[in-house]
Amino acid sequence: MPASANKTRRVAVLADSDTRWKWGALTARRLAGDGLRLDGYLLRGRATPTPRQLTEVGVRADALREVSTVEFLRVMDTTTAGDEPYDLLVLALVGGGVQAVLHGLRQVWPARTRRPVVVTGYVGVVYEKLADGLLLRHGADLVLANSRHDAERFRAVYEGVGADASAVTEAALPFLGGTPYRGAWAARGGNRPYTVVFAAQPSVPDTRTDRAYLLDRLIRHARLHPDRQVLLKLRSRVGEHTTHLEELPYQKLARATDLPPNLHLVHGPMGEVLDGTDLLVTVSSTAALxxxxxxxxxxxxxxxxxxxxxxxxxxxxxxxxxxWDQLDAGHLPEPDPRWTARQGVAADGSGDTAFAAARARVDSLLDTPGGLPPLAPWYSLATAPGYLPGILARHHLAPDGALLPGTPPADRAPGPARQLVRRAARGAYRHGVQRIAPVVRRLGEL
Known part of the structure; x- marks a missing residue:
């Protein structure tokens, strides 16, 4: 066993939304094992989770604070140079955020071999912007793939552009688990009705017409089956943002509708909702996995x-x-076991086995003789001079990853007035997205 595996590991997670915080924190626990001190950092932005969202996620940290990219880089600079450096850093961010932090860390750790192992990946199903998202994540020590299928695709993208693909490591979604389904509760003599859950998504579909259609079909299903309990599982409350923007929350559409008594809108951790689910319906949510x-x-x-x-x-x-016509008629889909096996959702138990290769790789990197090499993202001023500077500038970084001139010092704590302005600006942004933008879009269609 590596010597590094015998001590309590210090782990940092930088996340930019509630769902990415959940993925990052649970991934950190899968990789670090039982001996773990977890420090959470929430990237300040449009989707910074609210205290209610963090409570619903249910993953606690030993310390948690909100930071800008510049503030986080300063923390990484000082902790790595101190007596208690982090062993592991999980970047649970959108691709552009990962790339910016990697280049910023390359600047603050120019030749420092005593640095954390840097890990990144995806919070769920990867169905769009495959090349773009992957190349923006290149440069981390581990790029986690949630299945064998994803690992093969990820390596093909990196190798196809001549980038090092050795960081791609097959694992699984860290929140897979829970009690296996054993058949309809009512059929087993239980005291609850057969339960159908529709897992809503913030941005899929994205038009009022399509979202109203799905809500109408859910209502029709509830009325066709009054003996069933039908739940609309919501991702967030009105005014909150998650990983994706939600301009038209279902709860707003439902206010103008007469809902049947057996249809209810619910919040809460998806795992708890699935504990009482007999049929999960969705367009493409990760909840399906x-x-x-x-x-x-x-x-x-x-x-x-x-x-x-x-x-x-x-x-x-x-x-x-x-x-919906098939579901209304009583159809129950039968998953193909070959497909589920390739997607990493056929394993039994807690999923710890799926992270064995990733844990072994982390152990090996922590015990690298002479320490770890500098971070080396494939995107650089040589490979993407017309793209990379814009990505970095959004995080107040120059094309080489250094701070842009005029960037406020990272150690200057915002005063009460600045904190109030930030909260007001974030609220105004969310109001604009969920109330003004839909009206402007409808006017544009006249």
Whole structure:
């Protein structure tokens, strides 16, 4: 056993939304094992999670603070040079954020071999911007793939542009688990009705017409089956943002509708909702993978087509594609075991085995003789001079990863007035997205 595996590991997670915080923190726990001190950093921005969202996620840290990219780089500079450096750093960010932090760290750790192992990956199904997102994540020591299928695709992209693909490591979604489904509760003599859950998504579909259609079909299903409990599982409350923007929350559409008594809108951790689910219905939510892992009957809707824009094309070959008409008639999709195995959702147990290779790689890197080499993202001023500077500038970094002139010092704590302005600006942005933008879009269609 590596010597580094015998001590309590210090781990940092930088996340930019509630779902990425959940992925990053749970990934850190899978990789670091039982001996763990977890420090969380929430990147300040439009999707910074609220205290309610963090509570719902249910993953606690030993310390948690909100930071800008510049502030975070300063923390990484001082902690790495101190007596208690981090062993592991998980970047749970959008691709541009990962790339900016990697270049910033390359600047603050120019030749420092005593540095954390840097890990990144994806929070769920990867169905769009494959090349773009992957190349923006290149440069981390580990780029986690959630399945064998993803690992093969990731390596093909890196090798196809001449980038080092050795960082790609097969693992799984860290939140897969829970009690396996054992058949309808009512059929087993339970005291709750057969429960159908529709897992809503913030940005899929993205038009009022399509979202109203899905809500109407859910209502129709509830009325056709008054003996069933039908739940609309929401991702966030009005005014909150998650990983993706939600201009038209279902709860706003539902206010103008007479809902049947057996249809309810619910929040809460998806794992807890799945504990009482007999049929999971969605367009393309990652919740489908959680349900399939637990052997819960799962339907991927085809009503709006099978299209890349919806993400449900990812599930072709799964055996789970179905329409509301079929579900209304009692159809239960049967997943193809070969497909689920390739997607990393067929394993039994907690999923620890799926992270064995990643843990071994982390151990090996921490015990590298002479320390770790400098970070080496494939994007540079030599490979992408017209693209990289814009990515870095959004985080107040120059093309070489250094701070742009005029950037406020990272150690200057914002005063009460500045904190108030930030909260007001964030609220105004969310109001604009969810109330003003839909009106402007409708006016543009007149």
């Amino acid at each position: 959680e349900a399939l892992h637990r052997h819960i009957p799962t339907a991927i809707l085809t009503d709006l087509g099978v299209r890349e824009a919806l993400g449900n094309h990812y599930f072709t070959g799964s055996g789970c594609l179905a329409s």
